[in-house]
Amino acid sequence: QSAKVTDATVAFLMPDQASTRYEQHDYPGFAAEMKKLCPGCKVIYQNADADASRQQQQFNSVISQGAKAIVLDPVDSTAAASLVKLAQSQGVKVIAYDRPIPSTPADFYVSFNNEGIGKAIADSLVQHLKSLKIEAGDGGLLQINGSPTDAAAGLIKKGIHTGLDTSGYPILAEYDTPEWAPPKAQQWASGQITRFGKKILGVVAANDGTGGGAIAAFKAAGVDPVPPVTGNDATIAALQLIVAGDQYNTISKPSEIVAAAAANVAVQLLSGETPKAETTLYDTPSQLFIPAVVTAENLKAEIIDKKIVTAAELCTGRYAEGCKKLGIN
Amino acid sequence: MTDISDGAVPSGELVLSLRGVSKNFGAVSALTDIDLDVHAGEVVALVGDNGAGKSTLVKILAGVHQPTSGTVTFRGAPVTLSNPSTALNLGIATVFQDLALCENLDVVANIFLGRELNPLKLDETAMEVKAWTLLNELSARIPSVRIPIASLSGGQRQTVAIARSLLLEPKLILLDEPTAALGVAQTAEVLNLIERVRDRGLGVVMISHNMEDVRAVADRIVVLRLGRNNGVFYPDASNQELVGAITGAADNSVSRRAGRRQAQSDITQEGQI
Amino acid sequence: MTDISDGAVPSGELVLSLRGVSKNFGAVSALTDIDLDVHAGEVVALVGDNGAGKSTLVKILAGVHQPTSGTVTFRGAPVTLSNPSTALNLGIATVFQDLALCENLDVVANIFLGRELNPLKLDETAMEVKAWTLLNELSARIPSVRIPIASLSGGQRQTVAIARSLLLEPKLILLDEPTAALGVAQTAEVLNLIERVRDRGLGVVMISHNMEDVRAVADRIVVLRLGRNNGVFYPDASNQELVGAITGAADNSVSRRAGRRQAQSDITQEGQI
Amino acid sequence: MTGTIKQAPPLLDRSDVRVKHETGIGGTVSAFFERVRSGDLGSLPVVVGLAIIWTVFASLNPIFLSSNNLVNLLFDASTVGVISLGIVCVLMVGEIDLSVGSISGFASALVGTLWVNQGWPVALAIVAAVAVGGLFGCLYALLFNRLGMPSFVSTLAGLLAVLGMQLYVLGSTGSINLPYGSPVVNFGQLLVMPHYVSYTLAAIPGIVMLVTGFRTIARRRAANLSAPSAGSIIVRAVAITLVLELIVFYLNQDRGIPWMFGLFVGLVMTMSYALTRTKWGRSMTAVGGNREAARRAGINVRRIYTSAFVLCSMLAAFGGVLAAARLASASQQAGTGDVNLNAIAAAVIGGTSLFGGRGSAYSALLGIVVIQSIANGLTLLDLSSSLRYMITGAVLAIAVIVDSLARQSRVSHGRA
Amino acid sequence: MTGTIKQAPPLLDRSDVRVKHETGIGGTVSAFFERVRSGDLGSLPVVVGLAIIWTVFASLNPIFLSSNNLVNLLFDASTVGVISLGIVCVLMVGEIDLSVGSISGFASALVGTLWVNQGWPVALAIVAAVAVGGLFGCLYALLFNRLGMPSFVSTLAGLLAVLGMQLYVLGSTGSINLPYGSPVVNFGQLLVMPHYVSYTLAAIPGIVMLVTGFRTIARRRAANLSAPSAGSIIVRAVAITLVLELIVFYLNQDRGIPWMFGLFVGLVMTMSYALTRTKWGRSMTAVGGNREAARRAGINVRRIYTSAFVLCSMLAAFGGVLAAARLASASQQAGTGDVNLNAIAAAVIGGTSLFGGRGSAYSALLGIVVIQSIANGLTLLDLSSSLRYMITGAVLAIAVIVDSLARQSRVSHGRA
C-alpha cells in the first residue's frame, strides 16, 4: 500500500448547465466524498457551459493551479482526446466522467451509460404501450433528441434508436432540439400534433426539459389524456409531472454515487494505487452504473426511499394529492 | 438708419450681457475674453472671419456648449446655460448655422419638435396649418410639409429652421447666418422679419457675412477676430472699416480685389472710349 | 464686365450641353425640360429661388442623381453619368451645397479623398504641404489640418470642400453656392479663383443667391424657376430684371422691401433736414 | 406679404405646381400603383415575402395552412413578439438591448419562484417580475446617460449577469412547473376568444379608421387643407375589415384567436399609437434620427433614452412571463439560445432600422410572424438538423430579399 | 496673396495663434498630461481597466499572473482575436457580420474533413477553408451591394445556413480529431518562439518607430512643417521597447510567447497598417463615416464593402482553423456558443464603433485580451456557474466604465 495522499489538488470539470444535475448532485457529491477521503485536498470545480474551447481553457487553467488529477466530463468526447494527451504528458491523471473519451484512453472512466439511458427509456415506454395492448396500427412514436451539437445527445439518440427500431412502433418523426431548449421541443411537438393527431402513441424525449415541452404541447392542443412521454435526469419538475400523471418515466441519476466513485478513483490514482475496474470500455478501465428507470410505480422506492429527493420537496401544493396516491407522505 | 447710430447705448432693457467669456476646445482657444451686450429692441450683428468664433459664441448662449470661463447675465440675473432646454426656457430662441433639424422627420414635426400641440394626441391639422402660415410668411417654396427634411433643398431647410424659432415667444433671438442659403425673396422676408421682431421689443443677435444685410438691419455691429473682440461699429461705418476689422488688415484680399477690378474696368473703359 | 456681354455666344468649345433634362422625385417634378450650355472659358451662373432645382441639376451633372429623361452631351459626345466617379473621370469637379465631407476624417484626408498620393504608403507629408498651399490660396483660417472636419466651423468646411475641387485637373467645375458660408476675404478669394480658372479655359457653373457676386464673375446668368428654364441674362441686366425672373413677379418681397426702405429713409432724411 | 397669400391657391398645401396630386377613389388607386412602381411600399414587400413562404410551405404540407396549425403559430409568435416590441423601442433611439433574452428568462424564473414556490398571488408575482425587468432598463439608462457607456456593451454585460441571476434563482430546483389548469397557463396554452368577440374586435380597426378619417376630413377642410376623399377612406376601411374578418373566420374554424395573441396585438397597437401620435413618440423618433438636434430642440434626451430602455426591459420581462405560461414551466434554458437574436431580427425584418429614427411597432408583429412561420413550417417537414438550419437561413434571406428589392427601387426613385 | 504668405510664420501648420503647441520632451510630457486631463486618451482607459482586472484577479489567486497561465491566455486569445480582427473590418464600414462564429466552425469542419478524412495536404485544406470563408463574404457583399439587404439580416441568415453546412459536413462523424503531433496542432497548442526570437521581435516596434520617426522629422522640416522633436521620439521608442521586452522576459520565464499569438499580433499590425497608411484604409474609414460623401469623392463604394465582407469572413475562417488547431479537433460545437458575441464585443470594447468610421485593428487585440482575462481569471476561482455569469457581466462593465468615463470627459472638452 503506497502513501495515502493528504494534500493534492483535484479538478472536477463539468460540461454544461443544460442538465442541472452537475451543479446540484455531481459536484456536491464529489466534494463531499473528497472531504471524507482526503480532508486536506483541494477541489476545483468548473463548468464549461457547453463550450469545448472554454473547457480546454479550464483544463489548462487547473493544471496551472497544480491539479494532479482531473475528473473530466467532456463537452466534446472526441475533442477531449487532446486534453488527455496534454495531461498525460505532464503526469496529470484524467478520469473520464459521465461521457467517454473513445479515441484516447483516459486513466479511468466512471459513468452512467448514456447510450444505455437512451435504450432504457425507449424500452420502458415500448413495454408500457405493449402492456396497454396498444397496437401500432397506423400510429407511432415521436422522438425528441437533444442538441444536434452535443455529443452526449448523440449517444442517447443512438440508444433510443436501438430501443425503438425493433419495437414494432414506427417513428413518425424525429427532431434534434437546438440547445436542448424546451420551447423548441414544444413548438415542434405542437406541429406534429396537428400533423398526426391521434396517431401519436407516445413520445421518447431525451431529457426532462424536452419531455416537459412535449407535454405542454399536448396540453395546449387539448389532448387528454396526454400520451406517455419519457424523460431523463429525474428533475423535481419531472418527478412532479410523473406524480401528476402527465409524464410516463424518467431516469434516476443519483449522480452522487457516480461522483463518489470518481472521488475514490481519483484518490487511489493520486496515491499510486490502481483502482479496481469492473469492465473496460474504449480501452479504458471503467466502472459503469446502471441508472434506474423511474415511473409512477417505482417512484417512491427509487427516489424517496433512496433519499434522492425528499417528500417535502416533491409533494408541494397540488402534487400532494398525487403523492398520497403513490403512497408518499 | 442714421437715427440710431448716434446713440451709443440703446434705450431698451439690457437683455443679455457677457463678460470675459472664453472657450477652449482642447488646445484651440476658440473664444478669449469676450464681452457682449444686447438690449431689448436692438439688433446686434456679430461679424468676423471664418472660424472667428461666432457660432461658438452663439452655441454658448444657446446652452449647447459650456464656456470655459466668464459670466453670462440674462435680464439682470447671472445664469448658467447648462443645456439647450435651460436656454429655451429662459426665452432664448436660436437658429443654428448647421440648422440642427431631424432629417427623418417631416417639416411639420421639425417645426414643432419639443413643442407639439396636444402631447397625448398630437393635433396634426392645427400644426400643419400653423406650419404653412409660418412658411408662407417667409415666402418659402416647399412642395409639401409632409415630406422628410432629407428631401428638401438647402434653402428650404434653412427656412424651416427659421420658422421653428418663430414658434416660441422668446426674449432673445440668435440667428447664425440665417440667410446664407436663402434666395433673394426669402432673404428679404427674413430681414423684414428681423425688423418686425426688433420692433416688438425683442433682442436679436444676427451673424452674417453679408455686409449689406448687416448694415440694413443692425443697430450695432460687433466684430470678432480670432476669438477676441475686435471693435464695435455702427451701420454707417464704411465697408473698408468693417472689412479691415474683420480681416485684421487694411490690405486684404477684398480691398485688393476691389482695387484690381476698379483698375481693370478703368482700362476697359479707356479702351472702349 | 461689359466686354463680354456683347457676344451672346461665347467663343470657347462647347463643354457641356443639356437638352430636355427632367427629374422627378416621386410625385415632385424637381426639373422639367431643362436646356443648358456651358463653353470652355465661360462662367455660367445658375440662379433661382429656393427649391428651384439648381442643386438637383448640379447633382445630375455630378453623377449623383440620374435624370428621369433628357440628354447630356459632354465635349461633343453624349454621356451617361451613372455615378460620381464617371463624372470625375470625365473631368467634372463639383463643390456640393451640402459639402459632402467625411466628418470623421481630418482636413488633409478629406481634401485628398479618393485621390491619395502613393496609395500603398500614403505620403502624409506631401499631402499636408499641398493641403496648406491650397487652403492658404483661399485665405482659409484653419487652426490645424490634422483635426477632424467635425470640429471645423461652417466656413472652414466650405473652404475645405472648395480646396478639394482644385486638386483635379477638371474640364468643368460645378460650384453649388460656394461662398454661402464664407467670410468676406474668403469670398473674394473664391471669386478671384473662379476668374483664374475661367482664364485657364475651364467651364464653370456657379450657383449663388448673391446677385452682386453673380454679376461680378458670370458671363451668362441662367435662371431656373420651379424646375424650368426661366430666361438667360447677362451681367448688365438690372437687379430688378433678375429678381423678377427668379421670383416670377415684378411685385415681390425684394422690390417691396426696397420700396419701403426707400420711403422710410426719405422720411427720416426729411425729418433730419 | 399679403401679396403672397393672395397669389396662393385655395388650399394651403396645394400651392406648389410641381407636385402631382391624385384625388378621389380612382386617385387613391392610381396613387397606389404609382407608389408600387416607384417602390414606396411600406410593409407590403415583407407581406409578399410572407405570402411566398406560406405558399411554399403549404404546398409541401397542406397542414401548414390548417387553422389549427395557424392558431399554434399565433400562440408561439406572441411571446417573442412582445419581447421584439420592446426591441423596437430601443432601436427607435438607435440603441440595442442584447439582454432581453436573459431578462425574459429571469422574469419567468422569478414568477416560478415567487408564485409556485413562495406562494405569492400570481398577479403580484408577475408585477414583481416585470418591475424587476424595468430595473435593469433603469440601470442601462443610467450607464448610458451618465457614463456614456454604449448600450451594446452594457447590455452584453447584462446578458451575462442576468443569466447568472436566473441560474441562481432556479439553482435549488432546476426548473419549476407552473400548474396546469391555472389561469396563467390556460392563458398561455388554451384560452381563445369566443367567436363573437373576435368578430367584433376585427371590426374595430375599420370603424376607427372611418371615424377618425371623417373627423380628419372635416377638420382639414375647415382649415383650408387638402383632405383625402371620403370614398377612399371608405374603400380602405371596408378592405381592412373584410381582410380581418376573413382571417378571423378562417381561424374560428378551429379553436379561434388566442387571447394571448390578442394581447400582443393590443400591445402593438398601443405602442404604435404612442410612437406616432404622441409627443413622446415624436421625441423618440427625433432622438433616434438626430440626437443633437433633438437636444437643441429642448427635448430631455436622457429621459427619452431612459423610457426606451425601461420599456424594452419591461416588455422583455413580460414576454418571459408569457413564455413561461406557454411552456407551463420556468426553466434554466428559458430565454437562452436564439431568443435575443429572434427578437432583434423580427424588428429588423419588419423594417425597423438598427441605426435609429426609423421603425414602427408593427414591424415586431410582421417580423415575428415571418420568423415563426419559417420555424413552424419546418416542424411539419421531416428534416435533419443540418438541412433545417440551411433552409431556415435561406428562407429568411428570401423573405427579406423582396423587401430589399423594393427599397432599392425606392432609392433609385429618390424616395429613400 | 503674396501678402498672406508674407504674414505667415515660418511653419506652414503653425500659423494660427489660437492653438497652443508644446515642443521638446517636456512638451511631449505636458501635452500628454493635458490630454489626460481633457480625456483624450486613446486606448489608455481600456488598458487601465485591464490593469484593474489583472490586479484584482492576481490578488484573489496569484496563479493568475504566473507566466504559465499568461501563456495559456495568449494561446486562447489568438483564435477569437483573429475573428475579431475581421469584425473590425466590417464595423469600420458600419456593417456587421453575425455569422463569423458559424463560418469559423464550418472552416474547422472543412479542414478536418479535407485534411484528415480526404487526405488533402494540410496547407491546401487550410487554403480551401479560408477561400470558402471568403465566398460567404462575397455573397453578403453581393446581397448588400446589389439588393441593399442589410448585413444584419443577410449574415443572420448566414449564421443559420452555415451552421447547417457545418453539421452536414461533420454529419456522419460528429467531430474529427486533428492528429496530435502534426505541425498544425503543435502550432495551436505547443509551439512557442525561441527566446532570442521573441526578444528580437519585441525590439522591432521601437526600431521602426525610431527610423520612421526620424525620416518623418526630416521630411517635414524640409517641407516647412512642424515636426516632433527627436527627443520625444527617442523617449517613446525606448519606453515601448522597454515595456515589450519586459513582457517578453516575464513570459519567457515559463514557455515563452506562442507562435500563434505572434501570428495574431502580426495580422493586427498588418491590418493596422492597411487601415491607417493605405488608400484602401482611408476609403474604408470614409465609407464608414459618410458613405455618400465617399461615393461622391469617386470611391468605388461597392468594392470597399466587398473587401470588408470578404476580409471579415476569410479571417473568421482562418480563426476557425486556428481554433481547430488549438483544440486538435473539428467538432459540431466549434464556433457556436459565444464566439460571435465575443468577437464583436472584443472589437467594441477595444474602441471600434458599431456605427462605422471609427476604430482600429488594435481594438481587436485589446478587447480580446480583456475578455480572455476575465474568462481566465474566473476559471481560477471556484465559482458556481451562476456566480460566474454575474461576475463576468460585472467585470465586463467595469472594464468599459473607465473608457466611458474618459469619453465623457472628452466630450465635455469638445473633443468628441
Ligand SMILES: Nc1ncnc2c1ncn2[C@@H]1O[C@H](COP(=O)(O)OP(=O)(O)OP(=O)(O)O)[C@@H](O)[C@H]1O
Ligand atoms: N467641437 C469643436 N472642437 C474643436 N474645435 C472646434 C469645435 N467647434 C469649433 N471649433 C473651432 O473653433 C473655432 C471657431 O469656430 P466657430 O464655428 O465658432 O467659427 P465661426 O466664427 O462660426 O466661423 P464661420 O463663419 O465659418 O461659421 C474654429 O477654429 C473651429 O475649428
Ligand SMILES: Nc1ncnc2c1ncn2[C@@H]1O[C@H](COP(=O)(O)OP(=O)(O)OP(=O)(O)O)[C@@H](O)[C@H]1O
Ligand atoms: N431626394 C429628394 N427627394 C424628394 N424631393 C427632392 C429630393 N431632392 C430635392 N428634392 C426637391 O426638389 C426640389 C429642388 O431641390 P434643389 O435642392 O434642387 O433646390 P435648389 O434650387 O438647389 O434650392 P436651394 O437654393 O434652396 O439650394 C425641391 O423642392 C426639393 O424638395
Ligand SMILES: O[C@@H]1[C@@H](O)[C@H](O)OC[C@H]1O
Ligand atoms: O443528463 C443528460 C446528460 O447525461 C447528457 O450528457 O447531457 C444532457 C443531460 O440531460
Ligand SMILES: [Mg+2]
Ligand atoms: Mg459659424
Ligand SMILES: [Mg+2]
Ligand atoms: Mg441648392
